[in-house]
Amino acid sequence: MVIKVLLTIVFLIVMIGVGVYTCKQANSVDGFVLGGRSVGPWLTAFAFGTSYFSAVVFVGYAGQFGWRYGLSSAWIGIGNAVIGSLLAWLLLGRRTKLMTQHIESRTMPDFFGTRFDDQGLRVVASVIAFVFLIPYTAGVYKGISTLFEMGFGIPYEYCVVLMALLTAVYVILGGYKATAMNDFIQGIIMLFGIVAVIMAVIAAQGGLTVAVSKLAELPSDGSVEPGSGMFATWFGPDPWGLLGVVVLTSLGTMGLPQMVGKFYSITDESAIKRGTIISTVFAFIVAGGCYFLGGFGRLYDPVVVNGKIAYDSIVPAMLVTLPDVLIALVVLLVLSASMSTLASLVLTSSSTMTLDLIYRDKKAEPDEVKDSEIDAEVSEKVERRKVVVMRVLIVFFIVISLMIALNPPTFIAQLMGISWGALAGAFLAPFMLGLYWRGVTTASVWACFVWGVGLTVVNMLLGNPINPINCGAIAMLGGFPIVWLVSLFTPKMNRDSVERIFECYN
Incomplete structure (x- = not known):
C-alpha cells in the first residue's frame, strides 16, 4: 500500500506541476484551446492516443x-x-490542419458553421457535443474508479470525486498545452504498464501456450461440452458482432470533436507525417495489448450481480492477484489513460460551449477589408473573458458528468456506445466529406445531424432493441450515403465561397 500511495502521489504532483508550468501560455483562447497551434508531433501523437484509450477501453x-x-x-x-x-x-491530419487554420476554426462546431455558411449548424453541433460527451465522461469516471477501488480499497464515490477534482485543476490551469504535456508523460506510463501487466498475467497462467490451451478447453456460451469453445480461435464465436465493435471503436475517432481537435493544434505538415507513425505504433501496443489481455478474462471469476456478469469487474479480477508493485503500475496505467481522456473531454466541451454558443464571433470573409482595427486592449480583455468562461464551464461539465458517474445507468461499454454513436453518427460523414468534396450541401449536414442523434436517441428510448454498440456503428456508416444523397438533391453552396475555402490546399 505504501508503494501504491507514494507512486500515485508523485504522479499527481507531476500532473499538477505541468498545469502550473503551462499556466502562462493559457491566457488567450488559442493558447488555452489549441496550445497556440504549435504543438509538436510527439505531444500531438501521444495526446491523440491517450485521449483515445482510457479506462473505458482498459476496464x-x-x-x-x-x-x-x-x-x-x-x-x-x-x-x-x-x-x-x-x-x-492519413485522411484527416493534413486537410484538417490546413482548412481549419485557413477559415480560423477553433472547434468542430465552428468548422460546421463556417465551412457550410450556417451559424445554426454551429449552435446545434455545440449542443450535441456538450450533451453526448457527458455519458462518455461518466463512463471514464466509472472505469478508473472501479480499478482504483480494487487497488486501494477506497469507496467508489470518493474515487470519482477525487479524479474529477485533480483533472479539473490541471486543465483549468494550463489548458491544452498542459493536457498535451501530461498526455505525453501518461502515454509513456501506459506503454510500459500494458507490456508489464500482460507478461505478469500470462506468467500467472503458466505461460502463453498453457493460457491459450485453457481458453480452448472452455465451452461456448450455451454449451456444456468441454473443448467446444471458440474463445481461442482467430475470429471467435461471433465474427459479425466483433466487426460491429471494430467499426464503432475505430471509425468513431474520425468524428469525435476531442480527437479531431488534435489536428487543429499540430505545428505543420512535416509534424503530421511523424505524428502518424508515432500514433499508430502507440495504438498497436496499447489497444492491441488491452484487448489481448481481456481475451483471457474467462480464465478468472467475475462478479455476478442479479444473475448477470458485471463485465466491468473482469479486468480487476484478473489483476487483483498480481504483486503489489504491479498493481501500483496498473493503477497508474489506468489513471494515466483516464485523466488524459477526461482532460480532453472537458476541454472540448467547455470550448465548444464558450466559443460556439456564448461568444459566436462573426468571421470576416478572407477578402473582406475591415473598416477599423479593434482596440488591442479591448480585444485582450475579451480573450481573457472567454478563457474565464471556459474554465467555469469545465467545472460545470465535470459536475454534471459526476452526477451520472455516481449513479451510472449501464455498463461502461454501453455508455461509450451511446456517446460515440450520436457524436460520430452526426459529425463523421459531413466533417470528412466537407474536407474533400466541394459538393456537400448545408441541408445534407442537417440531415446527418438528425440521422446520427435521432437513431441513437430513439434506440435508447425504445430500450436499446439494437445493441448500442451496433447502433453506433450503423449511425456512423449510414451518415455517408445520407450526406451524398441529400447533397445531390438540395441547393448547392455559393461556388466562389467554396472555392475560397478550398484554396488552402493549392
Missing part, C-alpha cells in the same frame, strides 16, 4: 469484449491502430 471494453470474443478481441485493438489511428491521420 470496460477489454473486459466485456474479451469475455464475449476471447482472443479474437485483439482484432479490435488492431482495428483501432489501423483505422482509428493510421487511417485517421
Whole structure:
C-alpha cells in the first residue's frame, strides 16, 4: 500500500506541476484551446492516443469484449491502430490542419458553421457535443474508479470525486498545452504498464501456450461440452458482432470533436507525417495489448450481480492477484489513460460551449477589408473573458458528468456506445466529406445531424432493441450515403465561397 500511495502521489504532483508550468501560455483562447497551434508531433501523437484509450477501453471494453470474443478481441485493438489511428491521420491530419487554420476554426462546431455558411449548424453541433460527451465522461469516471477501488480499497464515490477534482485543476490551469504535456508523460506510463501487466498475467497462467490451451478447453456460451469453445480461435464465436465493435471503436475517432481537435493544434505538415507513425505504433501496443489481455478474462471469476456478469469487474479480477508493485503500475496505467481522456473531454466541451454558443464571433470573409482595427486592449480583455468562461464551464461539465458517474445507468461499454454513436453518427460523414468534396450541401449536414442523434436517441428510448454498440456503428456508416444523397438533391453552396475555402490546399 505504501508503494501504491507514494507512486500515485508523485504522479499527481507531476500532473499538477505541468498545469502550473503551462499556466502562462493559457491566457488567450488559442493558447488555452489549441496550445497556440504549435504543438509538436510527439505531444500531438501521444495526446491523440491517450485521449483515445482510457479506462473505458482498459476496464470496460477489454473486459466485456474479451469475455464475449476471447482472443479474437485483439482484432479490435488492431482495428483501432489501423483505422482509428493510421487511417485517421492519413485522411484527416493534413486537410484538417490546413482548412481549419485557413477559415480560423477553433472547434468542430465552428468548422460546421463556417465551412457550410450556417451559424445554426454551429449552435446545434455545440449542443450535441456538450450533451453526448457527458455519458462518455461518466463512463471514464466509472472505469478508473472501479480499478482504483480494487487497488486501494477506497469507496467508489470518493474515487470519482477525487479524479474529477485533480483533472479539473490541471486543465483549468494550463489548458491544452498542459493536457498535451501530461498526455505525453501518461502515454509513456501506459506503454510500459500494458507490456508489464500482460507478461505478469500470462506468467500467472503458466505461460502463453498453457493460457491459450485453457481458453480452448472452455465451452461456448450455451454449451456444456468441454473443448467446444471458440474463445481461442482467430475470429471467435461471433465474427459479425466483433466487426460491429471494430467499426464503432475505430471509425468513431474520425468524428469525435476531442480527437479531431488534435489536428487543429499540430505545428505543420512535416509534424503530421511523424505524428502518424508515432500514433499508430502507440495504438498497436496499447489497444492491441488491452484487448489481448481481456481475451483471457474467462480464465478468472467475475462478479455476478442479479444473475448477470458485471463485465466491468473482469479486468480487476484478473489483476487483483498480481504483486503489489504491479498493481501500483496498473493503477497508474489506468489513471494515466483516464485523466488524459477526461482532460480532453472537458476541454472540448467547455470550448465548444464558450466559443460556439456564448461568444459566436462573426468571421470576416478572407477578402473582406475591415473598416477599423479593434482596440488591442479591448480585444485582450475579451480573450481573457472567454478563457474565464471556459474554465467555469469545465467545472460545470465535470459536475454534471459526476452526477451520472455516481449513479451510472449501464455498463461502461454501453455508455461509450451511446456517446460515440450520436457524436460520430452526426459529425463523421459531413466533417470528412466537407474536407474533400466541394459538393456537400448545408441541408445534407442537417440531415446527418438528425440521422446520427435521432437513431441513437430513439434506440435508447425504445430500450436499446439494437445493441448500442451496433447502433453506433450503423449511425456512423449510414451518415455517408445520407450526406451524398441529400447533397445531390438540395441547393448547392455559393461556388466562389467554396472555392475560397478550398484554396488552402493549392
